[in-house]
Amino acid sequence: MTVQKNSRTPGNVLGMGVLSGGKLYHFCMLTVTRNRPVRFKLDKQALPAGVAQAVWFDHSGSIIADRLIFIGQPDTLSVAVQSDKSSYQPYDSIRLDFEVKDAKGRPIQAPLSVSVRDGWQEVENRHSLLTDLLLMSDIKGYVHQPSWYFESDDLNHRRALDDLLMVQGWRRYDWERMAGRSPFELKYMPEQGIELHGKVVSMVRSKPRANVEVTAFLASPGDDPESKNQKFFDLFTTDSLGRFSFVSQIEGKWNLILAATEKGKKKDYRIVLDRVFAPSPRMYPLAEMQVRVAGEEEGSGLSVSKPADTLKTEEDYKLLLKAYEDSLKRSGINEKIHHLDEVVIKARKRDKAHDVYQARTKSIAYYDVASEMDDIQDRDIYIGNDIHDLMMNMMFTPMNIDKIYGCVVLIETLPEEEVSVKGAKGVRKTWLEGYSKVKEFYLPDYRILPREGDYRRTLYWNPELMPDKEGRATIQFYNNSRCRRPRVSVNVLDADGRIGVFEH
Numbered sequence: 001m002t003v004q005k006n007s008r009t010p011g012n013v014l015g016m017g018v019l020s021g022g023k024l025y026h027f028c029m030l031t032v033t034r035n036r037p038v039r040f041k042l043d044k045q046a047l048p049a050g051v052a053q054a055v056w057f058d059h060s061g062s063i064i065a066d067r068l069i070f071i072g073q074p075d076t077l078s079v080a081v082q083s084d085k086s087s088y089q090p091y092d093s094i095r096l097d098f099e100v101k102d103a104k105g106r107p108i109q110a111p112l113s114v115s116v117r118d119g120w121q122e123v124e125n126r127h128s129l130l131t132d133l134l135l136m137s138d139i140k141g142y143v144h145q146p147s148w149y150f151e152s153d154d155l156n157h158r159r160a161l162d163d164l165l166m167v168q169g170w171r172r173y174d175w176e177r178m179a180g181r182s183p184f185e186l187k188y189m190p191e192q193g194i195e196l197h198g199k200v201v202s203m204v205r206s207k208p209r210a211n212v213e214v215t216a217f218l219a220s221p222g223d224d225p226e227s228k229n230q231k232f233f234d235l236f237t238t239d240s241l242g243r244f245s246f247v248s249q250i251e252g253k254w255n256l257i258l259a260a261t262e263k264g265k266k267k268d269y270r271i272v273l274d275r276v277f278a279p280s281p282r283m284y285p286l287a288e289m290q291v292r293v294a295g296e297e298e299g300s301g302l303s304v305s306k307p308a309d310t311l312k313t314e315e316d317y318k319l320l321l322k323a324y325e326d327s328l329k330r331s332g333i334n335e336k337i338h339h340l341d342e343v344v345i346k347a348r349k350r351d352k353a354h355d356v357y358q359a360r361t362k363s364i365a366y367y368d369v370a371s372e373m374d375d376i377q378d379r380d381i382y383i384g385n386d387i388h389d390l391m392m393n394m395m396f397t398p399m400n401i402d403k404i405y406g407c408v409v410l411i412e413t414l415p416e417e418e419v420s421v422k423g424a425k426g427v428r429k430t431w432l433e434g435y436s437k438v439k440e441f442y443l444p445d446y447r448i449l450p451r452e453g454d455y456r457r458t459l460y461w462n463p464e465l466m467p468d469k470e471g472r473a474t475i476q477f478y479n480n481s482r483c484r485r486p487r488v489s490v491n492v493l494d495a496d497g498r499i500g501v502f503e504h
Contacts, residue, residue: 019055020071021050086485129499134499194435213235213236216258250434271377490503
């Protein structure tokens, strides 16, 4: 490496540190007193693959200069995927065999992230562990086709990568704080679980109530709230500001009952929880707006051309209906749609549930009253049992609804096994969202052919497919109703930081 100061910079003894991934790998002192290059050697073999940062600073800890450099190609893993057939029929059984080895041909046992998709109308994926973990995690801004920088290790690609780091490199660390020139203040402690914070206030004036005992009950859905089989029970006292908090370790949605008492007697206080918040709207970054569908011609915008491996028997009206169903799903309508020929239906008179459903579909707006009441209370607003105050606080648009529409109908139903929102004196009945439960990717069984078409875009997904000691793994699943040649993506990262990528 070479360091040279200009004529206006005073000579000095500089310290130089080389960091990668937040860890210091090299440190030395350099005497830079003349306007001539100072050359020194840096053992790049001791640095891990990826972006490294070289920093020069003076005796006071002030940064003189810094520079991002990319250290070589990683010691990649070899990922081989073998399919049992060259092409598949609708609803066909698909079998894929995986094998992972290192550069010396030794088997590797590391979890594989596997995605198998129907490639028709698929948005191109230009990212992988190689691009996102080693390169883009240390620079900011939009990078056009980041995988291009790793296609070859020639002079042209190395210079382009060097220019990218100079243009979009950023200062990731607060050197003033690391050098001790500015104090470090820890604002937030690491979370220990599902934290719930709240306060106890007076019923009307929202005055904080100190030294109030708050009892918390957590019951799993379906349990009797009055039974002794509680998942969580605790008792705590509010501070001088009327605040309280507790931590739990739960999964899914649980019934929560909070009760406020003073000297053993229930008090008619309101319990307000700190959970009415939402992320602020943001603009789409440039990377998310650069969408290109695989198989389309360059410069054709977002027009879609059908690949040759899709079924030739598909008709245009089926594609139109499929696009219509997708648009309904994006609008939040998840009811499955069946396309039937002309039939004669004989049925009894519609039941009450059907009338309620039809009323919801034709209404101007639909609100979950129980959820809205919970949010209003957490905004520290008291409305009592006044329906007019309820409507004004349920985010209705500022208009005279009664002058535009003939009537407003509010339908409140409580699903089975759900605790009622209305509590007794000094009691708050609500729910608490815990950790998301681990969900298993849906894989249909087509040993018996279905009556309707299957248009799944993702045929198989597993973020942690574990090979055996020989580095081999096998998966088997069923095809959809149109794919002929599935697209397979595999990413692997072992304990030594070596990366393997397969795209086909």
